[in-house]
Amino acid sequence: MSLFWRIFALNAVVLGTATALLLWAPVTVSVPVLLTEAIILVGGLAVMLVANAALLRLGLSPLARLTKLMTTVDLLRPGQRLPASGGGEVAEVIRTFNAMLERLEQERATSSARALLAQEAERRRIAQELHDEVGQSMTAVLLGLKRAADDAPSPLRAELHEAQEITRESLDEVRRLVRRLRPGVLDDLGLVSALTSLTEDFATHTGLHVTRRFDTDLPALSPEAELVLYRVAQESLTDVARHADAQRVSVALRLADESVVLTVTDDGSGIRTPREGAGIRGMRERALLIGGSLEISPASRTGTRVQLTAPHARSSPDHA
Structure with missing residues (x-):
């Protein structure tokens, strides 16, 4: 009727x-x-x-x-019917x-996947150029300064040593940027080692206390899933350093049923506004890339919990 x-x-x-x-x-x-x-x-x-x-x-x-x-309706939260x-x-x-x-x-998942894959390819290219060109050039400059300092008179030697230290610090910063753009340890040693390196570097540069809890029986994941889990952890830690005003951060990776669950929890000021910025929406798009789901909620006492559930039994979607 x-x-x-x-x-x-x-x-x-x-x-x-x-x-x-x-x-x-x-x-x-x-x-x-x-x-x-x-x-x-x-x-x-x-x-x-x-x-x-x-x-x-x-x-x-x-x-x-x-x-x-x-x-x-929000296309980043599929299944609303x-x-x-x-x-x-x-x-x-x-x-x-x-x-x-x-x-x-x-269509949104397909276009987001293409954009993210293109972004990762560009990051890989920039990281490779920084490592091969800028890094090697600065290493050559550092060696030249060392030879010049060894042969220089005493008054000039101190200035050359100071230039050496500035160059060495700049080289370390370039290497850190290379690791952020494309974590080589993720390709070489796997997700757990990459997250361990990420949290150690984060604790060194922010002074926050980081706790890690990684299950030992994690299944093998696709390269796309490992990269998404790493990027979500990286973005979550960046948000903690910028906005949370926290003292402690916990990063956990565990196996739950047919999924691998990444949880980043801080003890900071918590979620102040329901509006999601580009960082959170980017994490949601990455979660959709592997058929996962992202939840952001207040922690049990104070702070914020970011949880990514990535199914490991399912194959990644075809983005060709």
């Missing part, structure tokens, strides 16, 4: 019931109308309006739920909207 005929039928039921009551009920209307008769008529009208409103709300409630979903039971125009609109959401989620 179409929406028009459903609404027409609802109103017909209400008006027919009211007409039947007027025909068969022993009620008369005087001229002028008595107070008791007016009360009865007004009461009957109120009952009729309430019944009509209730029936219309019942018939149009699927449209209200659809409108609410339209205003709150409305049941489209029954027939009629409303059910067809809901089914069409669900199909549109499915198509948009697939």
Whole structure:
């Protein structure tokens, strides 16, 4: 039944019931109308309006739920659907909207995957150039300064040693940037070693106390899944250093059913605003890349918990 005929039928039921009551009920209307008769008529009208409103709300409630979903749907949180039971125009609109959401989620996941893979390729290229060109050039400069300092007179030797230290610190910074752009330890030694190196470097540069808890029976993951887990941990620690005002950070990696769960928890000021910035949305896009899910919630006492659940039994989607 179409929406028009459903609404027409609802109103017909209400008006027919009211007409039947007027025909068969022993009620008369005087001229002028008595107070008791007016009360009865007004009461009957109120009952009729309430019944009509209730029936219309019942018939149009699927449209209200659809409108609410339209205003709150987020393609980074897939799976939001409305049941489209029954027939009629409303059910067809809901089914069409669900199909549109499915198509948009697939297109968003495909485009995000391409963008992220291109971003990682560019990071790999920049890291390689920094390592091969800038790093080697600075190493050559450092060796030249050492030879010059060995042969220089005493007053100039101190200045050359100072230039050596500045160059060495700059070289260390370049190497740190290379590790952030493309963690070579992730390719060579795996995810646990990469996260260990990441947290140690984070603790050294921020002075925060970092606790690590990694399960020993973790399954083998695809390179895409390992890279996503590493990047989410990296972004979470960066957010802690910038915004959390924390003293302690915990990084955990554990096996749960058919998934590997990464949890980064801090004891900082917690989530201050429900608005998600580019960093969080980027983490959600990375989670979708491997079919995972990201949850950000307040910690048990204070601070924030970032949890990424990455299924390891499923193969990564085809991004060709």
